[in-house]
Amino acid sequence: xxxxxxxxxxxxxxxxxxxxxxxxxxxxxxxxxxxxxxxxxxxxxxxxxxxxxxxxxxxxxxxxxxxxxxxxxxxxxxxxxxxxxxxxxxxxxxxxxxxxxxxxxxxxxxxxxxxxxxxxxxxxxxxx
Amino acid sequence: xxxxxxxxxxxxxxxxxxxxxxxxxxxxxxxxxxxxxxxxxxxxxxxxxxxxxxxxxxxxxxxxxxxxxxxxxxxxxxxxxxxxxxxxxxxxxxxxxxxxxxxxxxxxxxxxxxxxxxxxxxxxxxxxxxxxxxxxxxxxxxxxxxxxxxxxxxxxxxxxxxxxxxxxxxxxxxxxxxxxxxxxxxxxxxxxxxxxxxxxxxxxxxxxxxxxxxxxxxxxxxxxxxxxxxxxxxxxxxxxxxxxxxxxxxxxxxxxxxxxxxxxxxxxxxxxxxxxxxxxxxxxxxxxxxxxxxxxxxxxxxxxxxxxxxxxxxxxxxxxxxxxxxxxxxxxxxxxxxxxxxxxxxxxxxxxxxxxxxxxxxxxxxxxxxxxxxxxx
Numbered sequence: 001x002x003x004x005x006x007x008x009x010x011x012x013x014x015x016x017x018x019x020x021x022x023x024x025x026x027x028x029x030x031x032x033x034x035x036x037x038x039x040x041x042x043x044x045x046x047x048x049x050x051x052x053x054x055x056x057x058x059x060x061x062x063x064x065x066x067x068x069x070x071x072x073x074x075x076x077x078x079x080x081x082x083x084x085x086x087x088x089x090x091x092x093x094x095x096x097x098x099x100x101x102x103x104x105x106x107x108x109x110x111x112x113x114x115x116x117x118x119x120x121x122x123x124x125x126x127x128x
Numbered sequence: 129x130x131x132x133x134x135x136x137x138x139x140x141x142x143x144x145x146x147x148x149x150x151x152x153x154x155x156x157x158x159x160x161x162x163x164x165x166x167x168x169x170x171x172x173x174x175x176x177x178x179x180x181x182x183x184x185x186x187x188x189x190x191x192x193x194x195x196x197x198x199x200x201x202x203x204x205x206x207x208x209x210x211x212x213x214x215x216x217x218x219x220x221x222x223x224x225x226x227x228x229x230x231x232x233x234x235x236x237x238x239x240x241x242x243x244x245x246x247x248x249x250x251x252x253x254x255x256x257x258x259x260x261x262x263x264x265x266x267x268x269x270x271x272x273x274x275x276x277x278x279x280x281x282x283x284x285x286x287x288x289x290x291x292x293x294x295x296x297x298x299x300x301x302x303x304x305x306x307x308x309x310x311x312x313x314x315x316x317x318x319x320x321x322x323x324x325x326x327x328x329x330x331x332x333x334x335x336x337x338x339x340x341x342x343x344x345x346x347x348x349x350x351x352x353x354x355x356x357x358x359x360x361x362x363x364x365x366x367x368x369x370x371x372x373x374x375x376x377x378x379x380x381x382x383x384x385x386x387x388x389x390x391x392x393x394x395x396x397x398x399x400x401x402x403x404x405x406x407x408x409x410x411x412x413x414x415x416x417x418x419x420x421x422x423x424x425x426x427x428x429x430x431x432x433x434x435x436x437x438x439x440x441x442x443x444x445x446x447x448x449x450x451x452x453x454x455x456x457x458x459x460x461x462x463x464x465x466x467x468x469x470x471x472x473x474x475x476x477x478x479x480x481x482x483x484x485x486x487x488x489x490x491x492x493x494x495x496x497x498x499x500x501x502x503x504x505x
Contacts, residue, residue, distance in 0.1 A: 038367075039162045041458040042434040044487075060487065062434045064161045064458050065367055067487075 003032035003126060006097055010113060011122035012073035017097065020113055025074055028101040029061065029092060032126045037063045040089045045081040045103050052076060052105060054112055059102055061092065074112045076105035133178035134275050134345040142363050149366055150242035152179040157365040164368035165460040168331050169501075172281030173364030174352050179242035181271045182339065183252065186235050189263030194236060197255055198228060199391060199408070201401040205230040208300030210311045210326055212399050214391050215248060216408030220415060221387040222394070224248050225379060229313050229326060231299055237324070237339070241381045245271060255407065275345035279352060280335035280372075283359040288336055290355035291348075292316055292325070299324065305336070318348055330369060332376030332499060374455050375501035377426050377468060383438060383454045384424055384468055390415055393470070394424045395498070422451065423476040426498045429465035429484065433491035436467040436484045443483040443490060450475055453484060461501045465493075 005011070010018045015033035019026040034040065042062040052058050052072035059070035081103045085091045091100040107113070117125065130153040139146060144155030155176065157164060167173050185194060194202045200213035210229035214222055224244040229237045240248045249269055256267055279287055285306045295303045296314030305325045308314055313326035321344045329335035340348050353361065370380070379385050384394050390408075391400050392415055402413050429436065436456030441449045456467030467484070475482065478497045483490035 038157065039160050044434065060434065062458075064371060064435070064460065065156070067434065067437065 005123045010116035014071045016073040034096045040092045043089045050078045076108040080104040135176045155365040157367045161367035162460040164364035168281045171360035172283040175278040178275035181240040181245035183238040184268040186266045187264040189261045189265040192261035199400040220390040220408040220411035222385040277338045280329045280331040284335040286359045287356040331372040377498040422470045427493040431491040435465040441485040445481045
């Protein structure tokens, strides 16, 4: 089963996606990640105001079977979190690139976007 | 090299996700754990549990030998009846938990855990060598020659009726497999091949476990899936099997049971017959007289939290650590975190508040009566 890899996003090797818009980026987990995790039953997001460093653990996703860490794909301050996905975790399964987004960061180093994977590279990584 | 069941290709075709379990390559899920779990609670699910070990014990000394080796009393079994039972060490610790079926006089079949096959076999062999029971005993590991399919759920009987016609030719004599009562087993013919059908399971639902010669297993599996369609039968993996058994509070070896834990601590005293002699009896009788210090309890999370997981610490509310979680998951039936774990008896009563340490933070839980999930009346 091939996973969706939208062409307008950037990706981290650890399976987060990033949607940049000016100096703010929206972050979530990829379709491939939600498919691997299966039924997501719990999502814990970083607090608004927390300053993230790229690569650090910043959220938790738990399925029936396993718990997984989510890593910050870019550095910056968390300016919004998606309360809908913590209330209804299955949104991350059903709409990983839409209503299942995780949080928004104000980028502290927009140059980091350049080191993320392109859709083609991410598709190659997941073998899709 | 992982062992494979005769159904491994069927699992691949059905979209099953294969993982390692107890040295076997087994399907953890097909459509998804929650979907399969709810199918078993509301309709029916079909599991490949061929990884479970099978040991045949026959001969005039079989009954006396098994009564030495196992905690439950096999003398209570009529031909075609099975019982849940345990194998203990001298300290009363659990070597394995298993099902013992008396297929006929002097003919028993043990269904043991995949992960414990070698340990059980060594233990049985050792006791066989030192056995002083009169009469002949033949011990045979017949694991590779047979597969096992579990058909579970409120509509399992309808699926069985549609899949298998004719009466039994051995075990309990019944006109049709659905006439079997709980823990009864009968031998039936499937396309002329004898298969053993037992009314039992590991999900808390009605159902059957079917022991089938390896080369007939795929035909039986396909037949169930085909005739089960109108009853919304679907394949279910080990993931759902684990969440179902956790809700039903059935122990899993390596989680609730190990060689340092006794059946009494695990809440399985009903399956220990202290009126007869068996390995571990003295230790268990002493423990019973002395009183237990720890007990296996079921709990539900009352705080919104991530699901509890095995090895998470259990604490007194706001206080010190008093135990550990042995099984934990999000309950697909209840939509909350549930689990099993060991605590001192003073904290084991239903209604007692506990703190489960989840990712470094305490989350409140409450001890509940077993099973955690009960069918709505």
